[in-house]
Amino acid sequence: MEQKLIDIGAITGRVGEETQRALQRAVKGVGYLTSPSPATGCTPKDLLRARGPARLFHYRATEAELYRVPILIVMATTNRGYILDLAPGQSFVEFLLGQGYDVYMLEWEAPRPEEKNLDVYDYALDFVPQAVADVKAHTGEPDVTLLGYCAGGMLSCIYAGVHPENIKNLVVFTTPVDFQQMELFSAWSDKRFFDVDQLVDTLGNIPPELIYSAFDMLRPAARLVGQIRLWDNMWNDEFVKSYRMFDRWGVDALPLPGEYFRQMVREFLWENRLVTNSLTLRGQRVDLSRITMPFLHVVAEHDHIVPRGASKPLIGLIGSQEKEEMVLKGGHVSIAAGANAVRRMWPAVNRFLAERSV
Amino acid sequence: MQQTQCTMRAKCGDEMAEKPNLDPLSLWREMLGQWERGLNSVANQAMGSDEFSRAMHQVTAMSLRMQQTVGDAFGKSLQAMNLPSRADLISIAERLSRIEARLDEMAAAQATPPAASPTQPPRTRRPPTAE
Numbered sequence: 441m442e443q444k445l446i447d448i449g450a451i452t453g454r455v456g457e458e459t460q461r462a463l464q465r466a467v468k469g470v471g472y473l474t475s476p477s478p479a480t481g482c483t484p485k486d487l488l489r490a491r492g493p494a495r496l497f498h499y500r501a502t503e504a505e506l507y508r509v510p511i512l513i514v515m516a517t518t519n520r521g522y523i524l525d526l527a528p529g530q531s532f533v534e535f536l537l538g539q540g541y542d543v544y545m546l547e548w549e550a551p552r553p554e555e556k557n558l559d560v561y562d563y564a565l566d567f568v569p570q571a572v573a574d575v576k577a578h579t580g581e582p583d584v585t586l587l588g589y590c591a592g593g594m595l596s597c598i599y600a601g602v603h604p605e606n607i608k609n610l611v612v613f614t615t616p617v618d619f620q621q622m623e624l625f626s627a628w629s630d631k632r633f634f635d636v637d638q639l640v641d642t643l644g645n646i647p648p649e650l651i652y653s654a655f656d657m658l659r660p661a662a663r664l665v666g667q668i669r670l671w672d673n674m675w676n677d678e679f680v681k682s683y684r685m686f687d688r689w690g691v692d693a694l695p696l697p698g699e700y701f702r703q704m705v706r707e708f709l710w711e712n713r714l715v716t717n718s719l720t721l722r723g724q725r726v727d728l729s730r731i732t733m734p735f736l737h738v739v740a741e742h743d744h745i746v747p748r749g750a751s752k753p754l755i756g757l758i759g760s761q762e763k764e765e766m767v768l769k770g771g772h773v774s775i776a777a778g779a780n781a782v783r784r785m786w787p788a789v790n791r792f793l794a795e796r797s798v
Numbered sequence: 799m800q801q802t803q804c805t806m807r808a809k810c811g812d813e814m815a816e817k818p819n820l821d822p823l824s825l826w827r828e829m830l831g832q833w834e835r836g837l838n839s840v841a842n843q844a845m846g847s848d849e850f851s852r853a854m855h856q857v858t859a860m861s862l863r864m865q866q867t868v869g870d871a872f873g874k875s876l877q878a879m880n881l882p883s884r885a886d887l888i889s890i891a892e893r894l895s896r897i898e899a900r901l902d903e904m905a906a907a908q909a910t911p912p913a914a915s916p917t918q919p920p921r922t923r924r925p926p927t928a929e
Contacts, residue, residue, distance in 0.1 A: 454821055491902065501919050508921040540923040553884075554891035581921065627846045633855040642862045644888070657845060661837040665830060672827070794925035 464675035472674065477684045481522030483533050488544075489574055492558065493551045493697075494567040496574055497521075499533055499543040507797035509608050510542035511585045512575050514568060514592035517696060518651050521547030523689050523777045524589065527681075532776055535786045541797065542579060546571040546592075551697045556644040558697035560704065561721040564598040572599075572606055583608035585793060589776060590614050590746065593737075594714070597754070600733070601726040609796050610731060610760075611789060613738035614746050614772050617728075617757065618715040619708045621749030624658055629709045636705045640698040652693040658744050686773065715753050729759040736792045738785055739767045740775040764792065 485497040513533075515521040524545070525533040536543050546568065551558060568586075575584050586607050588596030593612030600610050620626050628634070639646070656663060666683070673679040696704075713719035719726040735758050739751050748767075755765040768775055768784045775785050844850055873883040882890075 454823075458823060503923075504919050505923045506919045506921050507923045542918075542921070552891065552895075553888045554895050579918075579921075624842060624846055627848075627851050628854065630848070630851050633848075633852045635855070635859060638859060638862055642866050658842070659838045660841045660845075661834045665834040668830060798924055 461675040465671065468674050468677075468680070469671070472680060477688050478527065478681050480527060480685055480688070481520075481525045482528065483525050483531055483537070485545075488578060489570070490549075491570065492555055492562070492567070493549045494571070495547050495549055496571045497545045497547070498578065499537055499545070501542060502534075502537045503540045505540060506542045507540050507794070508581060509583045509585050509797040510544060510575055510579050510581060511536060511587050511793070511797075512571055513543065513545040514571075514586060514588040514596045515545060515547040516589055516591040517548055517563060517595070517700070518591060518694055520689060520692050520694070521545050523773065526685050526689075526777055530682075530777065530779065530782075532781065532786055535782065536790075539790050539794070541793070544571070544575050544578075548694055550648070550695050551645055553644055556640075556698040559699040559702075560595075560598070560707075561724075562697075563700065564595040565602060565721055565724060568595055568599045569603065569606065585609040585611065585797060587611045587789075588613075588615060590616070590772070597728060597731065597758075598714075598719070598721070598726050600731045601728045602721075602724050602730075604730045604732055607733055609734045609736075609793060611736045611738070611792065612754075613776060613785065614740050614743055614751065615737060615754060616746045616750040617754040618712065618750050618752070620712050621747055621752075622709075622745075623747070625654070626709060628654070628657075629705050631710055634705070636702055640702045644698050646696045646698060646701045648693040648695045651696065652691055655690070655693070655745065682779070686777075689773075715757070717757065728754075728757040731758045732760050733762075734792075734796050735760040735763040736789070737763075737765045738775065738788065739765060740770045740772055741767055742770065743772045743775075745772040 484500045486500065487495060488498050489496040513521070513524065515524070525531045528534065533543055533545070572584050572586070576582060584607060586596045586600065586609070588594070588611070590613075593615030594617070596610060596612055597615065597617070600607050616622060629636070666687070670680065670683050673683075707713045707719060711718075714726070714728075717727055717729065735755075737751065737754055739748065740746075743751070755763060766788055768788065770778060770780060770784065775781060869884075873885065876883045
């Protein structure tokens with residue numbers, strides 16, 4: 441039997457398809473340049489407190505019945521919170537609301553020049569506990585689940601390591617604890633070459649361009665290739681929408697207070713105090729073994745920002761009996777906000793929290 | 799006989815039994831992905847070196863020194879013109895922030911915390927397995 445190695449029909453079809461796409465690229469390319477970015481962070485919410493760079497929001501419930509224990513999401517200090525509320529159907533916040541949780545988010549604004557003296561203590565042991573207290577007062581419930589993303593997870597763990605009695609459940613994802621395993625950041629902040637004092641004393645707050653460039657340098661080809669792929673997929677409205685949302689968020693980095701940055705470099709990158717359980721903030725010792733509430737750490741298998749080595753020791757440092765580490769497919773951002781998050785991370789977090797939120 | 803040949807090809811995973819990928823664009827997209835991974839890998843190795851770190855921070859340090867010098871020069875010019883510098887404005891802003899913080903403390907001591915809306919749904923939900 442003769443098998444056709446070349447299917448003329450299929451090739452003709454492909455040529456036709458690509459020709460159509462090429463025409464659409466030209467037309468939609470113009471539209472891309474002239475149209476605004478898609479709206480993000482659209483789930484209705486109310487501002488409960490604004491203090492310094494901290495903003496505590498309460499998302500309006502969508503269900504007629506809620507779980508007893510509310511969730512307080514603590515966002516990373518370098519980026520905006522709308523990554524967890526990108527768009528209808530692609531929003532972790534919307535998902536949690538739909539599952540019946542009462543959702544709050546502690547996110548950050550750019551610190552003002554006069555806020556350059558804010559440090560890790562202010563974020564982890566002032567803003568976070570204030571938010572926890574506000575959530576308890578607003579709900580009338582004595583219990584709160586803390587859910588931290590990346591550096592937000594780090595702040596949550598620090599707070600829980602000092603005041604474990606204030607938290608019912610602790611969930612973190614893509615959270616670093618061993619900063620020397622973040623090899624490139626470690627190399628770039630090598631104390632032999634990097635004078636952090638000169639940088640902070642000259643600039644005050646660390647500008648967002650420096651933060652955003654550091655993340656970009658982890659994958660230097662990504663931006664160029666991303667733009668090539670964007671052009672290749674310009675005919676695909678869903679691809680373009682997703683690209684615009686993620687791209688906008690990626691460049692929408694926040695500046696960091698100077699003292700916070702100085703402390704992160706000295707005590708976390710250079711001295712690695714968190715993983716050695718030797719971190720002390722204004723006399724208060726951070727002891728991760730004091731964390732004894734139910735704990736979940738979701739790790740991204742292909743995380744280029746927080747490599748596996750940087751997050752792996754966390755589960756061993758936590759003192760909880762009920763603790764779990766889950767490694768899921770995805771990258772640092774896509775695990776929580778990508779198209780597959782709805783099938784992977786979100787249901788996993790829901791399964792963990794549902795029975796622990798009554 | 800023909801059935802046996804087809805079965806043998808399937809078992810051996812013979813690629814000739816599958817149609818070759820003659821889609822040049824698909825091949826180009828694969829190559830793009832491989833090129834990206836390769837370039838990232840090479841760049842990461844180079845950027846993780848002491849030489850790169852030293853060079854990057856030498857450039858940064860020079861830029862910071864220039865910024866400091868320019869800032870000092872402007873500061874002196876503003877002082878000569880009896881105008882406030884950026885540092886002066888930041889200092890005023892810090893004092894305002896401290897005043898605001900004290901006002902917040904006083905207000906917090908007097909006021910009640912943000913209270914829940916009376917129209918909040920009941921907190922009686924159970925997980926699906928419990929129902």
